[in-house]
Amino acid sequence: MSLPHALLTALLERPCSGSELAGRFDRSIGFFWQATHQQIYRELKRLEEQGWIAALAPEAGRGRKRAYQVLPAGREELRRWTGEAREPKPLRDELMVRLRAEAVIGPTDLVRDIESRLAQHLEKLALYREIERRDFTGDTPSRQRELQHLVLQAGVMAETLWVDFCREAIAVLVADDPNKP
Amino acid sequence: MSLPHALLTALLERPCSGSELAGRFDRSIGFFWQATHQQIYRELKRLEEQGWIAALAPEAGRGRKRAYQVLPAGREELRRWTGEAREPKPLRDELMVRLRAEAVIGPTDLVRDIESRLAQHLEKLALYREIERRDFTGDTPSRQRELQHLVLQAGVMAETLWVDFCREAIAVLVADDPNKP
DNA sequence: CCCCATTATGCAACAAGTTGCATAATGAAA
């Protein structure tokens, strides 16, 4: 149950409309939490019914844009949820299943996919580093900025891990495959 | 759509019953892919209907234990799926949402939860290292063993990343919190 | 022998994620 809380967080950072939220979940928030516009609207409706958010007056422009803001009850719920004890989510990635599958089946095209993944992770790592340079350079930041930087660093660490892992995987997959040079 | 393929992989590694699969998904396979027994039975039924697996004769013992094995069509499907191009799954962890939430709300009990997580990740890292020492030490292994080792290494890398990240997070959370020493 | 605990299988309800499709409102181009 994290989408409602991700929405509360995003709206506390900046009140905005459903479609703007969708855009933010495709980009900045989407680096660590993803959601489709269908999900977002579904959840916004629920949050409103629960009295955690309220819609503002509709805005001018194309469509029927309507912004939302967090109410005190919503803020309190987010505080409660943030501080509660929760279990870490174990690693769960289908690439691991595929590696185990190739182990038992023999050579497949998996190594090509991993090469493609390596490129994608390198690209994303470069993007994160660029964002870091652009947004988190300079003087002593506020606590808020430090925490935001921390979340970005998690992304950097994750992409770095995947880059390293892809390289190792390629080495293993190529080493014993008679069809590869 | 990975549970069916995880099941095919597990059954190719070793034919066994639904409840044994449930046990393996709680332990070894569960290090990189998790599933409840309800899911497993649901999926086994589907795999059987699709002609990818077949049930063997019931075994002696408590309950109604029935083992499954993979059929040629199932093996072929697993080969196809393993080699196909697939997108990497982006980072998605509610701890990131919570850190962003604390950034906008102010101090909560999140640091206590992260301290608890640090302990859990250290413990799991030690477990993985022990498994590595026990199962993957010695001479030149087969390709299969190398790939299995690789998947375990992914677990080691992931736990190491979480250990490092928890430490950084604790440092940031504690640094500016007037309620912490 | 009977009872209880354990093992094995599986139905059901609900939540959350994914994908397809739709309507309403507006702005820009012809």
Added chain:
DNA sequence: TTTCATTATGCAACTTGTTGCATAATGGGG
């Protein structure tokens, strides 16, 4: 002015994950 493209919102169906609960079969203990 009309038409088309874009923006914004949202319903619906399905899949996958989560949790509760249930029945059948067997073994062990009293």
